[in-house]
Amino acid sequence: MKQRLDREGIAKRAAKELKEGDYVNLGFGIPNLCADYADEGVIFHTENGAIGYGPLVSPDEPEKADFHYHDAIGRFWVPAPGMACFDVLASFAMIRSGRMTVILGALEVSEKGDIANWSTGGALGGTIGGAMDLAFGSKRVIVTMEHNTREGKPRIVKECTYPLTAKERVDLIFTDLAVIKVTPQGLLLMEVVPGWTAEEVQALTEPELIVAPDLKEIEL
Numbered sequence: 001m002k003q004r005l006d007r008e009g010i011a012k013r014a015a016k017e018l019k020e021g022d023y024v025n026l027g028f029g030i031p032n033l034c035a036d037y038a039d040e041g042v043i044f045h046t047e048n049g050a051i052g053y054g055p056l057v058s059p060d061e062p063e064k065a066d067f068h069y070h071d072a073i074g075r076f077w078v079p080a081p082g083m084a085c086f087d088v089l090a091s092f093a094m095i096r097s098g099r100m101t102v103i104l105g106a107l108e109v110s111e112k113g114d115i116a117n118w119s120t121g122g123a124l125g126g127t128i129g130g131a132m133d134l135a136f137g138s139k140r141v142i143v144t145m146e147h148n149t150r151e152g153k154p155r156i157v158k159e160c161t162y163p164l165t166a167k168e169r170v171d172l173i174f175t176d177l178a179v180i181k182v183t184p185q186g187l188l189l190m191e192v193v194p195g196w197t198a199e200e201v202q203a204l205t206e207p208e209l210i211v212a213p214d215l216k217e218i219e220l
Contacts, residue, residue: 054080135166
Protein backbone atom coordinates (compact mmCIF):
# COMPACT_ATOMS: atom_id res chain seq x y z
CA MET A 1 0.00 0.00 0.00
CA LYS A 2 1.33 3.43 -0.92
CA GLN A 3 2.24 5.84 1.86
CA ARG A 4 -0.08 8.74 2.69
CA LEU A 5 0.58 11.73 4.93
CA ASP A 6 -0.37 11.29 8.56
CA ARG A 7 -2.40 13.93 10.42
CA GLU A 8 0.75 15.78 11.46
CA GLY A 9 1.96 15.77 7.86
CA ILE A 10 -1.28 17.34 6.63
CA ALA A 11 -1.06 20.00 9.35
CA LYS A 12 2.60 20.69 8.61
CA ARG A 13 1.93 21.29 4.91
CA ALA A 14 -1.13 23.46 5.61
CA ALA A 15 0.81 25.53 8.14
CA LYS A 16 3.24 26.57 5.38
CA GLU A 17 0.39 28.72 4.01
CA LEU A 18 0.44 30.87 7.15
CA LYS A 19 2.75 33.87 7.17
CA GLU A 20 3.91 36.40 9.74
CA GLY A 21 1.11 38.87 10.49
CA ASP A 22 -1.73 36.49 9.52
CA TYR A 23 -4.65 36.35 11.95
CA VAL A 24 -5.68 32.69 12.15
CA ASN A 25 -8.42 30.65 13.79
CA LEU A 26 -7.93 26.88 13.98
CA GLY A 27 -10.73 24.33 14.05
CA PHE A 28 -10.86 21.01 15.88
CA GLY A 29 -8.63 18.05 14.98
CA ILE A 30 -6.02 18.35 12.23
CA PRO A 31 -6.43 22.17 11.98
CA ASN A 32 -5.46 22.58 15.63
CA LEU A 33 -2.18 20.74 14.95
CA CYS A 34 -1.16 23.52 12.54
CA ALA A 35 -0.23 25.69 15.53
CA ASP A 36 2.72 23.38 16.19
CA TYR A 37 4.22 24.09 12.75
CA ALA A 38 3.29 27.71 11.97
CA ASP A 39 5.96 30.38 11.50
CA GLU A 40 6.72 32.76 14.33
CA GLY A 41 4.61 35.88 13.96
CA VAL A 42 1.35 34.12 13.04
CA ILE A 43 -1.33 35.56 15.33
CA PHE A 44 -3.78 32.99 16.66
CA HIS A 45 -7.37 33.75 17.65
CA THR A 46 -9.80 31.61 19.62
CA GLU A 47 -13.59 31.99 19.73
CA ASN A 48 -13.71 31.92 23.51
CA GLY A 49 -11.94 35.26 23.68
CA ALA A 50 -8.21 35.60 23.10
CA ILE A 51 -5.87 36.75 20.34
CA GLY A 52 -2.10 36.89 20.05
CA TYR A 53 -1.46 34.25 22.69
CA GLY A 54 1.79 32.33 22.98
CA PRO A 55 2.79 28.78 22.12
CA LEU A 56 0.55 25.83 22.86
CA VAL A 57 1.37 23.71 25.87
CA SER A 58 2.99 20.47 24.81
CA PRO A 59 1.36 17.26 26.08
CA ASP A 60 4.81 16.46 27.48
CA GLU A 61 4.70 19.54 29.74
CA PRO A 62 1.34 19.36 31.57
CA GLU A 63 2.74 21.43 34.45
CA LYS A 64 2.60 24.50 32.17
CA ALA A 65 -1.15 24.17 31.65
CA ASP A 66 -3.31 26.82 33.35
CA PHE A 67 -7.06 26.25 33.45
CA HIS A 68 -7.66 29.93 32.63
CA TYR A 69 -5.71 29.80 29.38
CA HIS A 70 -7.13 27.46 26.75
CA ASP A 71 -8.67 27.74 23.30
CA ALA A 72 -12.24 26.90 22.27
CA ILE A 73 -11.25 23.27 21.79
CA GLY A 74 -9.71 22.99 25.24
CA ARG A 75 -6.04 23.01 24.25
CA PHE A 76 -3.91 24.98 26.70
CA TRP A 77 -1.65 27.85 25.69
CA VAL A 78 0.89 30.14 27.33
CA PRO A 79 0.19 33.88 27.74
CA ALA A 80 2.31 36.15 25.55
CA PRO A 81 3.21 39.86 25.65
CA GLY A 82 0.66 41.92 23.75
CA MET A 83 -2.10 39.32 23.79
CA ALA A 84 -5.66 40.42 24.45
CA CYS A 85 -8.67 38.78 26.07
CA PHE A 86 -12.30 39.77 25.47
CA ASP A 87 -15.86 38.50 25.54
CA VAL A 88 -17.40 36.20 22.97
CA LEU A 89 -19.32 39.03 21.29
CA ALA A 90 -16.09 40.86 20.49
CA SER A 91 -14.56 37.56 19.40
CA PHE A 92 -17.25 36.87 16.83
CA ALA A 93 -17.16 40.47 15.61
CA MET A 94 -13.52 39.77 14.77
CA ILE A 95 -14.46 36.52 13.05
CA ARG A 96 -17.06 38.30 10.91
CA SER A 97 -14.70 41.13 9.97
CA GLY A 98 -13.25 39.42 6.89
CA ARG A 99 -9.68 39.75 8.19
CA MET A 100 -8.96 36.22 9.37
CA THR A 101 -7.74 33.01 7.83
CA VAL A 102 -9.55 29.95 9.16
CA ILE A 103 -8.45 26.34 8.96
CA LEU A 104 -11.30 23.87 9.36
CA GLY A 105 -11.77 20.14 9.24
CA ALA A 106 -14.50 18.74 7.01
CA LEU A 107 -16.64 15.70 6.40
CA GLU A 108 -17.00 16.72 2.74
CA VAL A 109 -16.00 19.50 0.36
CA SER A 110 -17.74 19.93 -3.00
CA GLU A 111 -16.21 20.82 -6.34
CA LYS A 112 -17.66 24.33 -5.92
CA GLY A 113 -16.06 24.84 -2.53
CA ASP A 114 -19.08 24.05 -0.38
CA ILE A 115 -18.07 22.73 3.03
CA ALA A 116 -19.90 20.29 5.30
CA ASN A 117 -18.14 19.83 8.62
CA TRP A 118 -20.87 19.01 11.10
CA SER A 119 -23.46 16.32 11.61
CA THR A 120 -26.05 15.30 14.17
CA GLY A 121 -24.96 11.71 13.59
CA GLY A 122 -23.20 11.19 16.90
CA ALA A 123 -19.84 9.64 16.01
CA LEU A 124 -19.49 11.89 12.97
CA GLY A 125 -19.66 15.11 14.92
CA GLY A 126 -21.81 17.36 17.04
CA THR A 127 -23.69 20.56 16.37
CA ILE A 128 -22.41 23.31 14.12
CA GLY A 129 -20.94 25.55 16.83
CA GLY A 130 -19.03 28.56 15.45
CA ALA A 131 -18.04 26.90 12.17
CA MET A 132 -20.66 28.73 10.10
CA ASP A 133 -19.47 32.14 11.28
CA LEU A 134 -15.85 31.13 10.69
CA ALA A 135 -16.52 29.90 7.16
CA PHE A 136 -18.64 32.90 6.13
CA GLY A 137 -16.76 35.64 7.94
CA SER A 138 -13.14 34.82 7.12
CA LYS A 139 -11.14 36.17 4.20
CA ARG A 140 -9.63 32.74 3.45
CA VAL A 141 -10.91 29.25 4.26
CA ILE A 142 -8.49 26.32 4.30
CA VAL A 143 -9.66 22.74 4.84
CA THR A 144 -7.52 19.93 6.24
CA MET A 145 -8.85 16.38 6.17
CA GLU A 146 -8.24 12.80 5.06
CA HIS A 147 -8.91 12.35 1.34
CA ASN A 148 -11.26 9.41 1.91
CA THR A 149 -13.44 7.92 4.63
CA ARG A 150 -12.45 4.77 6.49
CA GLU A 151 -14.60 2.90 3.99
CA GLY A 152 -12.64 4.44 1.10
CA LYS A 153 -15.39 6.81 -0.09
CA PRO A 154 -14.35 10.25 -1.40
CA ARG A 155 -14.61 13.25 0.90
CA ILE A 156 -14.11 15.56 -2.08
CA VAL A 157 -17.42 15.21 -3.89
CA LYS A 158 -19.55 16.75 -6.61
CA GLU A 159 -22.22 17.71 -4.08
CA CYS A 160 -22.10 17.45 -0.29
CA THR A 161 -24.48 14.94 1.28
CA TYR A 162 -24.10 16.26 4.84
CA PRO A 163 -25.68 19.52 6.07
CA LEU A 164 -23.76 22.46 4.63
CA THR A 165 -21.71 24.72 6.84
CA ALA A 166 -21.18 27.25 4.04
CA LYS A 167 -21.56 27.44 0.28
CA GLU A 168 -18.64 28.18 -2.05
CA ARG A 169 -16.31 29.41 0.69
CA VAL A 170 -13.37 26.96 0.58
CA ASP A 171 -10.16 28.24 -1.04
CA LEU A 172 -7.65 25.43 -0.45
CA ILE A 173 -7.90 21.75 0.49
CA PHE A 174 -5.04 19.84 2.12
CA THR A 175 -5.44 16.08 2.39
CA ASP A 176 -3.22 13.07 3.04
CA LEU A 177 -2.83 12.76 -0.74
CA ALA A 178 -2.92 16.20 -2.31
CA VAL A 179 -3.12 19.97 -2.26
CA ILE A 180 -6.13 21.20 -4.23
CA LYS A 181 -7.20 24.77 -5.01
CA VAL A 182 -10.85 25.66 -5.58
CA THR A 183 -11.14 27.83 -8.70
CA PRO A 184 -14.08 29.11 -10.79
CA GLN A 185 -13.09 26.55 -13.43
CA GLY A 186 -13.02 23.63 -11.00
CA LEU A 187 -10.67 21.87 -8.61
CA LEU A 188 -7.02 22.43 -9.46
CA LEU A 189 -4.66 19.64 -8.38
CA MET A 190 -1.48 21.47 -7.40
CA GLU A 191 0.55 18.96 -5.38
CA VAL A 192 0.55 15.21 -4.71
CA VAL A 193 2.20 13.07 -2.06
CA PRO A 194 5.54 11.65 -3.23
CA GLY A 195 5.02 8.36 -5.05
CA TRP A 196 1.46 9.18 -6.13
CA THR A 197 0.30 10.19 -9.59
CA ALA A 198 -2.46 12.59 -10.60
CA GLU A 199 -4.37 9.62 -12.04
CA GLU A 200 -4.25 7.75 -8.73
CA VAL A 201 -5.50 10.78 -6.82
CA GLN A 202 -8.26 11.28 -9.39
CA ALA A 203 -9.42 7.68 -8.89
CA LEU A 204 -10.08 8.50 -5.22
CA THR A 205 -11.83 11.83 -5.93
CA GLU A 206 -15.43 12.12 -7.16
CA PRO A 207 -15.33 15.34 -9.25
CA GLU A 208 -12.93 15.78 -12.13
CA LEU A 209 -9.63 17.39 -11.19
CA ILE A 210 -7.76 19.89 -13.33
CA VAL A 211 -4.09 18.95 -13.21
CA ALA A 212 -1.82 21.99 -12.81
CA PRO A 213 0.82 22.31 -15.55
CA ASP A 214 3.43 22.67 -12.81
CA LEU A 215 2.10 19.80 -10.64
CA LYS A 216 4.71 18.92 -8.03
CA GLU A 217 5.24 16.69 -5.04
CA ILE A 218 4.35 17.90 -1.55
CA GLU A 219 7.34 19.11 0.47
CA LEU A 220 7.11 19.26 4.25
